[in-house]
Amino acid sequence: MEPLPTSDEQLQFLKQSKMFENAPKSLLVEIGGISTTVSVKADEKIMEKGDKGTAMYIIVDGQVRIHDEDLTLKYLGKGDVFGEMAALDSEVRSASVTAEVDTILFELERSSVYDILSRRPEAAKAVIHLLCQREKSIVHDVTEQSFKVRALERELEIGRDIQARFLPDILPELPGWEIAACLEPAREVAGDFYDAFHIRTINRIGLLVGDVCGKGVGASLFMTLFRSLIRATSLSGDFMGWTTSGAGLAGAQNDAVPLAVADRQTLEDSVTLTNNYVAWTHGNTSMFASVFFALLDPKSGSLVYINAGHEEPVIFGANEITQRLAPTGPVVGIFPNAEFSVGTARLEPNDVLVVFTDGVTEAADVAGARYTEERLLEFLVKTPDRLPTTLISKIMTNVEAFSAGAQQFDDITLLAVRRTA
Amino acid sequence: MTSTLRIAVSQEHGNAPVTVLHLKGEIDANTQADLESKAEEVVGTGTQNLLLDLSEVTYMGSAGFRAIHAIAGKLGDEQSATAIRSSHLKLLNPSAEVSKVIKTLGFDSYLDIYEDINQAVKSF
Numbered sequence: 362m363e364p365l366p367t368s369d370e371q372l373q374f375l376k377q378s379k380m381f382e383n384a385p386k387s388l389l390v391e392i393g394g395i396s397t398t399v400s401v402k403a404d405e406k407i408m409e410k411g412d413k414g415t416a417m418y419i420i421v422d423g424q425v426r427i428h429d430e431d432l433t434l435k436y437l438g439k440g441d442v443f444g445e446m447a448a449l450d451s452e453v454r455s456a457s458v459t460a461e462v463d464t465i466l467f468e469l470e471r472s473s474v475y476d477i478l479s480r481r482p483e484a485a486k487a488v489i490h491l492l493c494q495r496e497k498s499i500v501h502d503v504t505e506q507s508f509k510v511r512a513l514e515r516e517l518e519i520g521r522d523i524q525a526r527f528l529p530d531i532l533p534e535l536p537g538w539e540i541a542a543c544l545e546p547a548r549e550v551a552g553d554f555y556d557a558f559h560i561r562t563i564n565r566i567g568l569l570v571g572d573v574c575g576k577g578v579g580a581s582l583f584m585t586l587f588r589s590l591i592r593a594t595s596l597s598g599d600f601m602g603w604t605t606s607g608a609g610l611a612g613a614q615n616d617a618v619p620l621a622v623a624d625r626q627t628l629e630d631s632v633t634l635t636n637n638y639v640a641w642t643h644g645n646t647s648m649f650a651s652v653f654f655a656l657l658d659p660k661s662g663s664l665v666y667i668n669a670g671h672e673e674p675v676i677f678g679a680n681e682i683t684q685r686l687a688p689t690g691p692v693v694g695i696f697p698n699a700e701f702s703v704g705t706a707r708l709e710p711n712d713v714l715v716v717f718t719d720g721v722t723e724a725a726d727v728a729g730a731r732y733t734e735e736r737l738l739e740f741l742v743k744t745p746d747r748l749p750t751t752l753i754s755k756i757m758t759n760v761e762a763f764s765a766g767a768q769q770f771d772d773i774t775l776l777a778v779r780r781t782a
Numbered sequence: 783m784t785s786t787l788r789i790a791v792s793q794e795h796g797n798a799p800v801t802v803l804h805l806k807g808e809i810d811a812n813t814q815a816d817l818e819s820k821a822e823e824v825v826g827t828g829t830q831n832l833l834l835d836l837s838e839v840t841y842m843g844s845a846g847f848r849a850i851h852a853i854a855g856k857l858g859d860e861q862s863a864t865a866i867r868s869s870h871l872k873l874l875n876p877s878a879e880v881s882k883v884i885k886t887l888g889f890d891s892y893l894d895i896y897e898d899i900n901q902a903v904k905s906f
Binding site: 576648690691696723 | 811830843852887
């Protein structure tokens with residue numbers, strides 16, 4: 362590269378550049394003398410983050426992109442200066458710079474800059490001016506970013522509040538039964554969900570826990586869909602004002618159907634309809650949920666359930682696990698016409714049913730070791746408390762103690778149901 | 783806790799050409815996009831049969847299964863009115879832990895799983 366002769370045009374340009382706008386002419390002449398003109402082609406990388414660099418640049422014409430790999434930090438154009446941090450302070454390059462279009466630069470070498478700085482106080486003034494401008498622009502950028510982040514946070518807060526209302530305000534209160542649940546999202550919004558509601562037409566308590574694949578906003582949108590479909594389909598008789606028991610959706614007004622058949626049918630219809638609706642309507646998103654949905658007969662303690670690809674819930678008595686409720690079908694939402702069979706169980710007085718998501722068993726400690734199902738089961742059997750609220754808060758405390766210091770990786774959900782009499 | 787997934791590609795020939803993605807690490811919410819984009823890349827260059835070698839996968843979360851379903855869709859296993867078994871995407875050698883999750887989520891009913899690579903390649 363040939364040094365550009367100190368022409369009037371060059372002086373004019375330096376005078377207009379942000380660094381030297383207040384510098385006297387004699388300084389501009391000297392700066393012109395140590396500048397080398399460099400041409401770079403569009404997409405050419407001028408510097409790489411982490412490299413040792415000794416030159417700083419003034420953009421004569423064109424545009425460059427300051428970036429960290431794929432993340433663009435800023436665009437700079439005519440009269441802007443870059444590369445001064447590494448050039449002035451012997452630091453490595455703090456970001457990469459690539460030409461956006463064909464660009465012409467003045468290159469100033471550290472040694473020449475230092476030479477002028479040592480002789481000319483006006484040059485030091487120009488550098489101070491540049492650094493002050495830089496700081497002002499950083500403050501401006503940070504402020505702007507903070508406002509953007511705050512706006513996004515506000516949106517997420519709204520999302521979180523609305524989503525929280527997709528969980529029941531109150532859980533059913535029935536003589537002889539205690540029900541409690543909790544959901545601790547890993548992020549602002551969750552993909553887990555739970556529900557408990559009374560289906561009057563068939564006198565059953567619906568108990569639901571689900572876990573949409575992934576987490577965050579995407580999972581939370583589908584959480585509202587799965588939860589709503591299951592609730593709407595299983596409560597359709599109540600919503601329609603039917604007063605008699607019936608065989609699920611199709612024959613809901615046929616009161617000749619016994620309750621025991623009605624609850625199985627309601628369960629099958631609800632899960633099948635939800636599965637096929639999501640698979641046919643949203644199958645191309647590949648979003649699915651593992652779902653445990655049970656209908657409890659509060660009179661007898663008997664339970665019918667579909668476990669669609671969910672962690673096995675556990676029923677335990679005084680000192681031991683009495684039953685595990687293994688999957689009876691695949692996850693819901695991606696396999697059209699999947700078959701879900703119905704399992705049965707029974708809660709005796711003092712038995713507790715605990716349904717959980719893998720956020721509990723896969724909670725990791727700082728070293729990456731997982732809480733595991735074994736630890737959960739051991740804890741359940743050992744814990745003397747049987748009151749669902751207490752039990753759940755003790756499990757949560759135990760999981761939190763285990764994973765203390767580590768970031769919560771997944772939503773954590775627990776639902777506990779106890780038969781008291 | 784940042785998970786990593788390394789993907790190596792090899793080409794095998796059975797009754798039909800089969801692309802094998804050898805996966806090493808964890809398939810979770812952080813890494814599933816890497817798997818999906820690599821699969822998309824090989825499908826884009828003409829791959830019709832894909833075998834996922836899971837022998838060195840230490841963890842697979844639900845996000846990983848979502849990726850697998852999406853890849854099966856890209857290979858033309860669009861599931862229409864009936865649930866079908868994927869004929870273009872198969873799994874090789876999952877660990878006991880990963881197998882347990884496959885079974886819990888019910889993916890074993892939709893994907894063939896092999897322990898031997900030769901057998902797996904011949905099956906396409």
